[in-house]
Amino acid sequence: METTAEVVSSNCLLVSEYSESNPTQLSVMELGIRNFGCTHYRRRCKIRAPCCDEVFDCRHCHNEAKNSEEVDVVDRHDVPRHEIKKVICSLCDTEQDVQQYCINCGVCMxxxxxxxxxxxxxxxSKNQYHCEECGICRTGGKDNFFHCKRCGCCYSKVMEKGHRCVEGAMHHNCPVCFEYLFDTVREISVLPCAHTIHLDCVKEMEKHxxxxCPVCSKSICDMSSLWKKLDKVVALTPMPETLKNKMVWILCNDCGxxxxxxxxxxxxxxxxxxxxxxxxxxxxxATPGSSRVTEMVI
Structure with missing residues (x-):
């Protein structure tokens, strides 16, 4: 039986794209392409969650529904993605074992x-690939990323030379929104201190x-221009006589x-x-000798 599938790895298959420059009638495997799916993925199948035996468009749809505020805290959970065993074809509604092609209508799911x-x-177009060391699929193209064994995750090769390792860098929640970073679908930013955070969370911080860094308090960008402005503000703000000779100990969050x-x-x-x-x-x-800690917020 002829197929248009190109083997990417022993477990991942990628079917060649149909283009208008090659106006061949779509095969049965490509029927309904991009007409099915959800807000997260375009695909021609749904999954049956092994944890609750319910049908969802994808694992993210399941996790959003099962972790919403309407669900009792004790019942909230994520789907164990690797344990999914059944999928339902979106074209013919046939439930079957997980596989790329429907056993009933032959469509590529x-x-x-x-x-x-x-x-x-x-x-x-996302250039998906499966990272064996991460144990999950990622986007961006395998040739564009490297896996750091100490950090336990993949990073862009652009930062490979200057990469600072932090053990388990991605295996924690975002310090702003608390979403688990390792398998997030949102873009991640690696701060100069090597801590990780969602890029949109960084932008939200900057708005305020x-x-x-929410983790270690080090500056997340070059602040030298602001420090020069503060030099002028400090110089133009005289202290009252009672505080002119007051000395305090400070700890620098940037250099320690x-x-x-x-x-x-x-x-x-x-x-x-x-x-x-x-x-x-x-x-x-206010209270000489006190050990109270104050901090400048930047």
């Missing part, structure tokens, strides 16, 4: 198919003038050095790296 992840998708500096109501500058991203660790004007 997903141009990209991974038997390990039980994953189908007609939109092959928050420029420090402690400094003994003159107290100022605007901000405290690190004597080592000139950063104003600092926190006061000893000595306060």
């Amino acid at each position: 997903g141009k990209y198919f991974c038997d390990i992840c039980k994953f189908f998708d007609d939109d092959t 003038h928050r420029y420090s 050095v402690k400094s003994h500096v003159q107290f100022h109501i605007v901000a405290h500058k690190c004597l080592s790296c000139n950063s104003y991203n600092t926190r006061q660790i000893q000595g306060t004007p």
